Amino acid sequence: MLNIGVLASGRGSNFQAIIDDIEAGKIKASIKLLITDRADAFAMERAKKHSIEYMFINPRDFASKDAFFAKIADEFTKRDIGLVVLAGFMRIVRQPLLDAFQNMIINIHPALLPSFPGLHGQGQAVEYGSRISGCTVHFVDAGMDTGPIIIQAAVPVAPDDTEETLSQRILRLEHKIFPHAIRLYAEGRLRIEGRIVKIDGYKLNDCAIINPPLDQ
Ligand code: GRF
Numbered sequence: 022m023l024n025i026g027v028l029a030s031g032r033g034s035n036f037q038a039i040i041d042d043i044e045a046g047k048i049k050a051s052i053k054l055l056i057t058d059r060a061d062a063f064a065m066e067r068a069k070k071h072s073i074e075y076m077f078i079n080p081r082d083f084a085s086k087d088a089f090f091a092k093i094a095d096e097f098t099k100r101d102i103g104l105v106v107l108a109g110f111m112r113i114v115r116q117p118l119l120d121a122f123q124n125m126i127i128n129i130h131p132a133l134l135p136s137f138p139g140l141h142g143q144g145q146a147v148e149y150g151s152r153i154s155g156c157t158v159h160f161v162d163a164g165m166d167t168g169p170i171i172i173q174a175a176v177p178v179a180p181d182d183t184e185e186t187l188s189q190r191i192l193r194l195e196h197k198i199f200p201h202a203i204r205l206y207a208e209g210r211l212r213i214e215g216r217i218v219k220i221d222g223y224k225l226n227d228c229a230i231i232n233p234p235l236d237q
Contacts, residue, residue: 022051023051023206024100024101024103024104025039025051025052025053025103025104025106025203026052026053026054026056026097026104026105026106027039027054027055027105027107028055028057028093028105028106028107028108029107029108030057030064031059031109031111032062032063032064032109033108034195035108035129035195036064036106038195039108039199040067041200042203047204048200049207050104053101054073054074054076054096054102055068055073055074056077056096056097057076057078058077058079058080058089058111062077076096078092078093087116089115090114091118093117093118094122102122104125104126104127104203104207105118105126105161106127107128107129107161109129110128113165114126114161115163126160126161127158127160127171127202127203128159128161128166128168129156129157129158129195129199130142130159131143131156131195132146132155132157133153133155133175134166134167134170135166136154137154138165138166139165143184143188143191144187146178147182147183147184147187151178152177152178153175153177154176155174155176155191156174156191156195156198158171158172158173158199158202159171160218168216169218171202171211171218171220172198172201172230173198173228173229173230174194174198174229174230174232175230176232193232194230198230201227205220
């Protein structure tokens with residue numbers, strides 16, 4: 022069975038969605054460890070409630086960013102982690118973790134990449150005047166939200182949307198596509214070729230979701 026390691030910095034609603042789908046038997050995997058980089062990350066409360074091991078690793082305790090990520094890699098390696106999930110982890114992953122878990126790290130981003138990478142993807146879409154935005158699950162590479170795309174989901178942007186209202190609409194879909202991507206990974210159906218992710222038994226709804234659907 023797949024062992025999952027999670028990195029989170031905040032409230033952890035995506036972490037919760039993954040826990041729920043695992044507990045419901047939809048994903049054959051087990052979350053072995055949550056690591057946070059913030060002492061106050063609410064994600065740790067969720068881990069506690071579901072008897073998942075968790076730890077806060079303070080980046081300030083390390084001489085360099087690489088040393089911090091080497092420590093994370095070490096903790097995950099010790100637990101035989103087969104997938105690292107970034108669930109609202111607010112840092113660029115550095116080489117020691119990327120090297121230890123090549124093509125085994127995935128992230129969720131609240132925009133339709135390659136549009137609006139970085140912080141406040143939802144606010145960027147509102148300010149730009151986009152008519153459609155959404156979220157993206159992708160493999161992680163050394164760049165900022167640049168790795169190969171697994172799934173995207175799109176939502177309309179309403180004329181009166183704010184960063185908050187659009188964030189809520191996008192978040193509902195994040196909670197669907199992130200667990201779904203993990204399920205595809207756990208079933209061994211994802212293969213990376215260059216920057217393209219090939220999906221065994223591809224169905225359109227596996228990886229491109231429009232909400233509401235265009236025919237409604
Ligand atoms: C989400 O919007 C996610 O897309 C982004 O950070 C936020 C994390 O939210 N990467 P949560 O901690 O999962 O509730």
